[in-house]
Amino acid sequence: MDFKGNLDRVRRSIVEAKSMGATYRVGPELELPGYGCEDHFCELDTVEHAWECLRELLHEGYTDGIVCDIGMPVIHAGVRYNCRVFVYNQKIVFIQPKRELANDGNYREGRYFSAWQRPGEVDEHWLPLEISGLTDQKTCPFGDAILAFNDAIIASETCEELFTPNAPHIGLSLGGVEVISNGSGSHHQLRKLDTRLDLIMNATAKCGGVYLYSNQRGCDGGRLYYDGCACIAMNGKLLAQGSQFGLDDVEVITACVDLDEVVSMRCAVSSVRDQAARCKAPISIHVDFYLCNSHSKAIRTTQPIQPRIHAPEEELAYGPACWLWDYLRRSGASGYLLPLSGGADSSSTAAIVGCMCQMVVKAVGSGNLEVEEDARRIGQYGPGEPIDNARELAQRIFTTLYLGTVNSSEETRLRSKMLAEQIGSYHLQMRIDMLVEAVVRLFTMVTNKTPRFVTDGGTRAENLALQNIQARLRMVVSFLFAQLLPWVRGRSGFMLVLGSANVDEGLRGYLTKYDCSSADINPIGGISKQDIRRFLQWAAGNLGYPVLEQVEAAPPTAELEPLRDGQIAQTDEEDMGMTYEELSMFGRLRKISRCGPVSMFRQLLQQWSHAYPAAAIADKVKHFFTHYAMNRHKATTLTPSYHAENYSPDDNRFDHRQFLYNVRWPWQFSRIDDVLAEQPSPVEGSWDCRNGIGSVSES
Numbered sequence: 001m002d003f004k005g006n007l008d009r010v011r012r013s014i015v016e017a018k019s020m021g022a023t024y025r026v027g028p029e030l031e032l033p034g035y036g037c038e039d040h041f042c043e044l045d046t047v048e049h050a051w052e053c054l055r056e057l058l059h060e061g062y063t064d065g066i067v068c069d070i071g072m073p074v075i076h077a078g079v080r081y082n083c084r085v086f087v088y089n090q091k092i093v094f095i096q097p098k099r100e101l102a103n104d105g106n107y108r109e110g111r112y113f114s115a116w117q118r119p120g121e122v123d124e125h126w127l128p129l130e131i132s133g134l135t136d137q138k139t140c141p142f143g144d145a146i147l148a149f150n151d152a153i154i155a156s157e158t159c160e161e162l163f164t165p166n167a168p169h170i171g172l173s174l175g176g177v178e179v180i181s182n183g184s185g186s187h188h189q190l191r192k193l194d195t196r197l198d199l200i201m202n203a204t205a206k207c208g209g210v211y212l213y214s215n216q217r218g219c220d221g222g223r224l225y226y227d228g229c230a231c232i233a234m235n236g237k238l239l240a241q242g243s244q245f246g247l248d249d250v251e252v253i254t255a256c257v258d259l260d261e262v263v264s265m266r267c268a269v270s271s272v273r274d275q276a277a278r279c280k281a282p283i284s285i286h287v288d289f290y291l292c293n294s295h296s297k298a299i300r301t302t303q304p305i306q307p308r309i310h311a312p313e314e315e316l317a318y319g320p321a322c323w324l325w326d327y328l329r330r331s332g333a334s335g336y337l338l339p340l341s342g343g344a345d346s347s348s349t350a351a352i353v354g355c356m357c358q359m360v361v362k363a364v365g366s367g368n369l370e371v372e373e374d375a376r377r378i379g380q381y382g383p384g385e386p387i388d389n390a391r392e393l394a395q396r397i398f399t400t401l402y403l404g405t406v407n408s409s410e411e412t413r414l415r416s417k418m419l420a421e422q423i424g425s426y427h428l429q430m431r432i433d434m435l436v437e438a439v440v441r442l443f444t445m446v447t448n449k450t451p452r453f454v455t456d457g458g459t460r461a462e463n464l465a466l467q468n469i470q471a472r473l474r475m476v477v478s479f480l481f482a483q484l485l486p487w488v489r490g491r492s493g494f495m496l497v498l499g500s501a502n503v504d505e506g507l508r509g510y511l512t513k514y515d516c517s518s519a520d521i522n523p524i525g526g527i528s529k530q531d532i533r534r535f536l537q538w539a540a541g542n543l544g545y546p547v548l549e550q551v552e553a554a555p556p557t558a559e560l561e562p563l564r565d566g567q568i569a570q571t572d573e574e575d576m577g578m579t580y581e582e583l584s585m586f587g588r589l590r591k592i593s594r595c596g597p598v599s600m601f602r603q604l605l606q607q608w609s610h611a612y613p614a615a616a617i618a619d620k621v622k623h624f625f626t627h628y629a630m631n632r633h634k635a636t637t638l639t640p641s642y643h644a645e646n647y648s649p650d651d652n653r654f655d656h657r658q659f660l661y662n663v664r665w666p667w668q669f670s671r672i673d674d675v676l677a678e679q680p681s682p683v684e685g686s687w688d689c690r691n692g693i694g695s696v697s698e699s
């Protein structure tokens, strides 16, 4: 919805493309309003403002001498479409509506747009008055066609279309199109770039062609981070690749290609020639413009490069760090506050904020004036004060709190302190026992009852209540400090509170509702514990926070129950009745493999037969589904978090399910018992859980 900012970024991209000698420029999907407007697309204002922006581009001469392929919504014959608008020399040359909409997972395009339903047909589109008044052009072609320039043929497919089995690029390539552009709005997900790059390279590997891919980059005001990585491929090879994570608002990549190589490849394979010969010619729209510079002898074509793919640990550092920076600079806040327990989750969140500070300082150092302006404003640097030290920046914009109780160990307090020192955060440590005692005393005064831990002879309910008081009070204290610490330190503004519950805890409901898991935003809420542990090992060396090695090595614990002889007696895995590895497996099977209790049991019977007897597997599956169902209500209030995994339980935008269940699952569990009864009797000693419990592949 930032039309002004978006228009400015489109302008800058065109200027940069022209200065790099380009004659054709493709920008990301719906770039004028922004991809993530969601229900705002249903407002006519959004479409109207997009046309107003386009009018500016035409009027100001940005499209002179360069063909621009711009993403925006267009209403044609009373239907709203997600379109590519091709403009050149202040004229609208053609509008191509998206043919296959994205409607899975995080995407709901069908809610705002219709797909173009008439392949190979073109209508006359009546342009809005503000455009026709400017361009002397009342109509333009609208529909499914290709653009025939004097010396090259171009067509487009939009984002999801690349992912479909019968992708438009197949017919277009066979129909003689040499260059295919793709304006995308594709979000980051761990290990996804691989698939995207494969699809892009494959699109031109079988029957030749040039593929131009452009993508949004940054936080678009929601849980998703769009991960850029614009690229150009030809004949199955990558020629240019933009960065996946970065703080630059505009990044333009170009390549110089010899279209004869496309023709040559196509003519070389007889089956390709034959299929092309049978292909019905697409409708083409002629544009009187020479796209190629065939006469210059000095031109060097761009040579293939190897794709650059980040390790998952790097993705975990840079994706959430960039998302946090975008969020911070646009929120008006003056920093982040994190309750830092010294455990794996809050420590990895702290490391991601540290990584953000490192990226900001690096960007300022490399002359990025926008980042410098934002950093100066948020960090409240005086004019001329250098922004050249990530720890010093962290001291200004990142606060960490250790909120110990009598149940906290000295180890976690020290780890929290050491990590804060290594990152540079403004760190405070305090004991909150007096608050806990005050609340328990109030309860006793009113009810005449004093709850006790199980270790002191209390019931399970008392034990849980005593844990939850500590956890919830930490949340209250965190928000208080976030609001008032800037005032205490003589600064202006407020801080955003960071939450750090991981995806597995969210799924199992192993968290106290409205404790520190209830924050403003959470960078790791979509990341699994296993990935977090890998990230900690990586970050210890690569981000320069060595204490993270100790954090990773420590067993995860909530430290809410009394210590035994000063030692931690409570561990997450024991409390949950399952290991994080098992939980991760349940999470993937439930969401990615779409398993209900019975099919999950059947799958695990295959995968875990070497590790556990069938009856134990049945118990584990039932245990998981019981707790998932008991705690699903917690997913409705999960803090908005960075979407990183396909098995996220985010109830608000991604994983839509009821939150009140019959937690006994009587039908499903008795079917599990039936399947169990059919299993052969176990052979003594044939399982060994050290063999590992497998993995689920994405589908």
Ligand SMILES: Nc1ncnc2c1ncn2[C@@H]1O[C@H](COP(=O)(O)OP(=O)(O)OC[C@H]2O[C@@H]([n+]3cccc(C(=O)O)c3)[C@H](O)[C@@H]2O)[C@@H](O)[C@H]1O
Pocket: 464, 467, 468, 471, 505, 509, 510, 511, 512, 513, 514, 515, 557, 558, 560, 572, 575, 630, 633, 659, 660
């Ligand atoms: N169906 C339903 N629909 C809507 N709300 C429902 C509900 N059922 C219960 N509730 C509400 O939820 C409450 C129960 O939930 P809650 O208060 O959270 O309490 P509960 O889930 O009983 O306990 C919290 C659990 O999380 C563990 N924990 C706490 C803190 C940190 C960590 C960690 O290491 O990460 C783990 C702790 O050890 C304990 O096992 C009920 O009192 C009720 O208010």
Ligand SMILES: Nc1ncnc2c1ncn2[C@@H]1O[C@H](COP(=O)(O)OP(=O)(O)OP(=O)(O)O)[C@@H](O)[C@H]1O
Pocket: 338, 339, 340, 341, 342, 343, 344, 345, 346, 347, 401, 402, 403, 404, 405, 408, 474, 499, 500, 501, 502, 505, 516, 517, 556, 557, 558, 559, 572
């Ligand atoms: N002693 C503490 N000081 C500050 N914050 C704490 C403390 N204990 C818990 N928290 C906060 O509450 C959250 C949930 O508590 P818990 O310790 O159970 O976390 P966890 O999920 O095991 O994560 P972690 O690995 O960070 O300890 C933590 O992520 C942290 O933000």
Ligand SMILES: NC(=O)CC[C@H](N)C(=O)O
Pocket: 029, 101, 102, 107, 158, 159, 160, 161, 163, 184, 185, 186, 187
């Ligand atoms: N905007 C789109 O069409 C995106 C959908 C696509 N499958 C993706 O995740 O990248």
